[in-house]
Amino acid sequence: MPTTRPDFFDIRMRGFRDRAEVEDVIALIDTRVQPLAAEDIAVPDANGRVMAEDVRSEAAVPGFDRAAMDGYAVRGEETFGATPYNPLELRIVGESMPGRPFAGGVATGQAVRIMTGAPIPSGADAVLPVEVAQEDAGRLRVCEPISPGRNVGRRGEDVEPGCVMLAARRMLRPQDLGLLASVGVATVGVIRRPRVEILITGDELLPVGAKPEGCRIVDSNSVMLAALVRRDGGDPRVGLPLPDRRELLREAMRHSTADVLLVSGGSSVGKEDHAPGLLSELGELALHGVALRPASPAGVGFLESRPVFLLPGNPVSCLCAYDLFAGRAIRRLGGRCPELPYRRVQVPLAAKIASAVGRVDYVRVRIRAGQAEPLAVSGASLLSTTTVADGFVLVPRDSEGYPPGAMVTVYRYDDPYE
Amino acid sequence: MPTTRPDFFDIRMRGFRDRAEVEDVIALIDTRVQPLAAEDIAVPDANGRVMAEDVRSEAAVPGFDRAAMDGYAVRGEETFGATPYNPLELRIVGESMPGRPFAGGVATGQAVRIMTGAPIPSGADAVLPVEVAQEDAGRLRVCEPISPGRNVGRRGEDVEPGCVMLAARRMLRPQDLGLLASVGVATVGVIRRPRVEILITGDELLPVGAKPEGCRIVDSNSVMLAALVRRDGGDPRVGLPLPDRRELLREAMRHSTADVLLVSGGSSVGKEDHAPGLLSELGELALHGVALRPASPAGVGFLESRPVFLLPGNPVSCLCAYDLFAGRAIRRLGGRCPELPYRRVQVPLAAKIASAVGRVDYVRVRIRAGQAEPLAVSGASLLSTTTVADGFVLVPRDSEGYPPGAMVTVYRYDDPYE
Numbered sequence: 044m045p046t047t048r049p050d051f052f053d054i055r056m057r058g059f060r061d062r063a064e065v066e067d068v069i070a071l072i073d074t075r076v077q078p079l080a081a082e083d084i085a086v087p088d089a090n091g092r093v094m095a096e097d098v099r100s101e102a103a104v105p106g107f108d109r110a111a112m113d114g115y116a117v118r119g120e121e122t123f124g125a126t127p128y129n130p131l132e133l134r135i136v137g138e139s140m141p142g143r144p145f146a147g148g149v150a151t152g153q154a155v156r157i158m159t160g161a162p163i164p165s166g167a168d169a170v171l172p173v174e175v176a177q178e179d180a181g182r183l184r185v186c187e188p189i190s191p192g193r194n195v196g197r198r199g200e201d202v203e204p205g206c207v208m209l210a211a212r213r214m215l216r217p218q219d220l221g222l223l224a225s226v227g228v229a230t231v232g233v234i235r236r237p238r239v240e241i242l243i244t245g246d247e248l249l250p251v252g253a254k255p256e257g258c259r260i261v262d263s264n265s266v267m268l269a270a271l272v273r274r275d276g277g278d279p280r281v282g283l284p285l286p287d288r289r290e291l292l293r294e295a296m297r298h299s300t301a302d303v304l305l306v307s308g309g310s311s312v313g314k315e316d317h318a319p320g321l322l323s324e325l326g327e328l329a330l331h332g333v334a335l336r337p338a339s340p341a342g343v344g345f346l347e348s349r350p351v352f353l354l355p356g357n358p359v360s361c362l363c364a365y366d367l368f369a370g371r372a373i374r375r376l377g378g379r380c381p382e383l384p385y386r387r388v389q390v391p392l393a394a395k396i397a398s399a400v401g402r403v404d405y406v407r408v409r410i411r412a413g414q415a416e417p418l419a420v421s422g423a424s425l426l427s428t429t430t431v432a433d434g435f436v437l438v439p440r441d442s443e444g445y446p447p448g449a450m451v452t453v454y455r456y457d458d459p460y461e
Numbered sequence: 462m463p464t465t466r467p468d469f470f471d472i473r474m475r476g477f478r479d480r481a482e483v484e485d486v487i488a489l490i491d492t493r494v495q496p497l498a499a500e501d502i503a504v505p506d507a508n509g510r511v512m513a514e515d516v517r518s519e520a521a522v523p524g525f526d527r528a529a530m531d532g533y534a535v536r537g538e539e540t541f542g543a544t545p546y547n548p549l550e551l552r553i554v555g556e557s558m559p560g561r562p563f564a565g566g567v568a569t570g571q572a573v574r575i576m577t578g579a580p581i582p583s584g585a586d587a588v589l590p591v592e593v594a595q596e597d598a599g600r601l602r603v604c605e606p607i608s609p610g611r612n613v614g615r616r617g618e619d620v621e622p623g624c625v626m627l628a629a630r631r632m633l634r635p636q637d638l639g640l641l642a643s644v645g646v647a648t649v650g651v652i653r654r655p656r657v658e659i660l661i662t663g664d665e666l667l668p669v670g671a672k673p674e675g676c677r678i679v680d681s682n683s684v685m686l687a688a689l690v691r692r693d694g695g696d697p698r699v700g701l702p703l704p705d706r707r708e709l710l711r712e713a714m715r716h717s718t719a720d721v722l723l724v725s726g727g728s729s730v731g732k733e734d735h736a737p738g739l740l741s742e743l744g745e746l747a748l749h750g751v752a753l754r755p756a757s758p759a760g761v762g763f764l765e766s767r768p769v770f771l772l773p774g775n776p777v778s779c780l781c782a783y784d785l786f787a788g789r790a791i792r793r794l795g796g797r798c799p800e801l802p803y804r805r806v807q808v809p810l811a812a813k814i815a816s817a818v819g820r821v822d823y824v825r826v827r828i829r830a831g832q833a834e835p836l837a838v839s840g841a842s843l844l845s846t847t848t849v850a851d852g853f854v855l856v857p858r859d860s861e862g863y864p865p866g867a868m869v870t871v872y873r874y875d876d877p878y879e
Contacts, residue, residue: 141665
């Protein structure tokens with residue numbers, strides 16, 4: 044049941060009393076957000092999904108000894124001593140094809156034509172490659188010896204029955220799907236994808252696809268957030284922007300049944316910032332205001348146990364708060380690694396970064412000639428800084444920043460030309 | 462028109478005369494395969510797509526000077542000298558909300574309540590944050606000076622009209638979509654996704670989802686290839702496995718209209734390996750047999766100008782030939798970077814890798830304690846080696862391998878726990 048918190052402090056037009064530390068927001072998410080339940084899906088649809096349980100093989104792969112090359116199944120010992128000057132002659136008694144094995148066996152002096160993947164007939168123990176044998180009118184001239192076992196794939200050599208092939212929490216790769224299919228697994232238990240509802244608020248917003256006109260701007264956060272949610276394994280749903288009317292936002296929040304609710308805009312201390320108060324009324328506003336630039340108006344709460352993120356309307360702040368907080372919850376719900384899904388590189392700074400002690404700074408940087416150039420410490424609204432940027436640096440709360448030449452960790456956005 | 466090549470040398474049951482070098486296969490692909498044409502798609506659907514042309518902004522973003530914080534629009538110069546002991550008082554004459562600007566101007570002695578993103582009224586040039594002002598009965602007490610321009614986002618500071626915002630060949634990121642939406646771009650020209658038809662051949666194959674039985678094994682390449690094609694930006698189509706009947710494969714190849722055709726199985730020198738001969742008959746078999754372990758039976762050709770890849774049926778060989786050759790063509794057709802889409806890391810070898818001069822070796826490795834452990838140089842059929850592996854090393858043709866401790870480049874498969 045949603046409960047109203049009588050201690051809710053309405054900060055509209057007063058300012059934040061106290062900002063939460065970034066690490067406390069992360070700790071809150073890690074404590075309160077756990078992976079969703081499992082669902083079964085067909086193996087061909089499972090790429091990139093996270094396994095909910097270990098998968099053991101019931102079958103051996105291969106299920107029989109089989110040829111690893113095209114050639115002739117022979118008794119290896121018989122070929123010892125064969126040379127081009129002293130070739131061995133064998134009689135070809137049949138052929139073994141993949142799916143159509145030779146019914147008989149290979150006796151002394153005999154060979155069976157065999158294709159890669161076909162069962163080795165009984166009696167034979169090696170496959171002579173086509174390149175070192177000549178076939179003529181049912182006779183095979185063998186010019187090289189071959190050891191028993193050579194070019195034979197043994198039963199169970201790929202997968203032994205009963206073993207754990209792939210373990211829980213693995214994010215499935217293309218070759219994993221192949222392995223699952225090969226042992227006869229038709230469906231696999233994976234963690235359900237989090238459903239994420241994206242509510243965009245703001246009287247000034249026109250829907251995506253419209254042209255900006257006068258003092259109205261076009262919603263850009265919904266498309267960005269939907270793409271980020273998909274990247275993190277979630278299933279986003281986006282509606283049209285809502286005007287800044289408390290009762291509309293209230294109804295939208297109250298009716299949401301998604302696993303995660305993202306509210307973009309209306310999260311700050313402005314007069315029409317209804318989201319924090321509504322979250323407090325309908326559920327729990329766990330924290331509001333974070334010592335993080337440029338995403339300080341972010342908030343986190345819960346509707347029943349479902350996490351809700353109040354994201355600033357400014358696009359860069361929105362990206363920052365999404366990646367650090369909302370994305371983490373979505374990644375956790377989906378059973379993924381919760382850490383920032385960006386590659387980290389260590390590079391020297393081309394110019395100093397100044398930061399205030401007491402807050403974390405999210406600083407976009409461009410990497411040029413192996414150095415990180417800070418783009419804009421402020422300018423939360425400048426989405427273009429994140430498209431020009433190659434990534435960002437997080438300056439910790441206890442740091443005043445870094446001098447030129449300092450080695451910093453850059454979280455690289457996906458390389459747009461890779 | 463398909464042409465029959467009279468010089469086609471039928472290698473079935475004879476062996477390859479001559480194997481192409483890996484670098485020649487790559488050069489052939491790079492010469493013959495160029496990006497597809499553009500198509501327009503809606504911005505929300507464009508994440509991860511490759512832009513076909515530069516996009517210029519028609520609009521300025523923002524289109525007007527706007528508040529970068531919640532607070533009060535003032536004339537900055539007037540506040541000079543204001544302190545808590547000597548506060549300035551201004552009269553609040555109205556408010557400017559996002560999408561609902563204040564109709565008048567700000568004269569001397571006046572202020573306008575303003576929310577982040579709202580237009581700055583004429584006369585005002587700075588936004589005083591709510592935290593440093595007190596509002597009471599239409600009067601504003603200002604306790605700190607603020608410089609003109611402070612907390613104001615200038616028209617065009619994010620995007621100036623006419624500039625190239627995002628350049629051709631860029632793979633669009635979530636924030637890029639936001640930027641496009643914000644300037645009123647509804648659709649974007651992107652390179653068409655390559656349609657890839659996957660033909661799986663083999664009498665021994667059961668469809669995905671079946672249990673292996675007797676000498677019949679389950680097709681695993683189709684699910685693996687479909688996932689790899691999607692990773693590389695292609696749109697895969699997979700049918701049921703085809704039996705090894707020449708006329709069936711011939712019809713399937715002849716009727717394919719996909720941008721790329723992948724034929725898995727039947728590509729080697731076995732008696733029922735029809736694909737090379739058919740490709741030669743229906744189009745062009747440009748090369749067949751590559752100095753590459755474990756994918757030597759791979760072939761490349763064209764049906765009209767559409768590339769066709771003959772991939773070995775053995776799953777590891779299939780993965781190797783896909784990544785090095787077919788994937789490269791698909792990435793090129795889609796306008797992506799053609800190189801292997803794996804992260805490269807330099808690590809020392811835990812044990813030696815032996816390789817024969819004259820061929821490239823694709824060696825799966827596991828990374829343990831910062832060292833690369835080779836898993837299996839042979840064992841093309843062992844798909845489990847690629848699920849256990851963290852990546853692979855490519856040993857160049859002129860190398861006999863590497864001793865323990867040698868630094869090697871590992872191409873990392875996606876980390877299944879990241």
